[in-house]
Amino acid sequence: DSGVTQTPKHLITATGQRVTLRCSPRSGDLSVYWYQQSLDQGLQFLIQYYNGEERAKGNILERFSAQQFPDLHSELNLSSLELGDSALYFCASSPIDGAYEQYFGPGTRLTVT
Amino acid sequence: GEDVEQSLFLSVREGDSSVINCTYTDSSSTYLYWYKQEPGAGLQLLTYIFSNMDMKQDQRLTVLLNKKDKHLSLRIADTQTGDSAIYFCAEKSHGATNKLIFGTGTLLAVQP
Secondary structure (H helix, E strand, O other): OOOOEEEOOEEEEOOOOOEEEEEEOOOOOOEEEEEEEEOOOEEEEEEEEEOOEEEEEOOOOOOEEEEEOOOOOEEEEEOOOOHHHOEEEEEEEEOOOOOOOOEEOOOEEEEEO | OOOEEEOOEEEEEOOOOEEEEEEEOOOOEEEEEEEEEOOOOOEEEEEEEEOOOOEEEEOOEEEEEEOOOOEEEEEEOOOOHHHOEEEEEEEEEOOOOOOEEEOOOEEEEEEO
16 A cells, blocks of 8 residues: 555546546645546556646647646546546656656546446 | 557466567657556566666566667567567657656466
8 A cells, every 4th residue: 555545446437528627645745646547548648736836748638638736636627528538547646846756546447328 | 659569468488488578659759658557556667777878687687779770679588478478669869858658568367
């Protein structure tokens, strides 16, 4: 158990809908990262937050957004969902910005029908 | 650019050693990692190595880094059926972002 929690574990929704994925980092970690794992794209970095502020952006679609709250938990919002958004979404955390260890949560499996 | 490549599949017998290989292209990589993913589970950090090291050993795991050839390997000694999983190699580049670039993953199948 990495100490990173993600909810929900599974999510099934229809095209065009909007969902919110939630992540709680390990106790004391200030940095949160979001990754997407899909069959065709593999594991890809989406976005990083550090202590409430956006730190880095990767291959994140404009339909997706994220935020980190004062209690350091983070939410990833996915809107206007398409079939191709079906994937495993992972959250990871690290103690500080630039820390070499990132600890991953169990992931949220999103299925868009 | 940034690219990390791994072979897709490796099959070994229980008790043998497994060697999983990875090549990367970014010469400015500062840290290189091995993660393990079991079916239906998240990514477990197994080990990492700094780019100024060439070897790291941690119990049954040995990581070898050839910086000149940009080649990373993970050796698992006395492989057990519980080691069956997908193993991902990842790199963290020097620079402003802290994203990890992952390889495609190698499925390790351990035959009893």
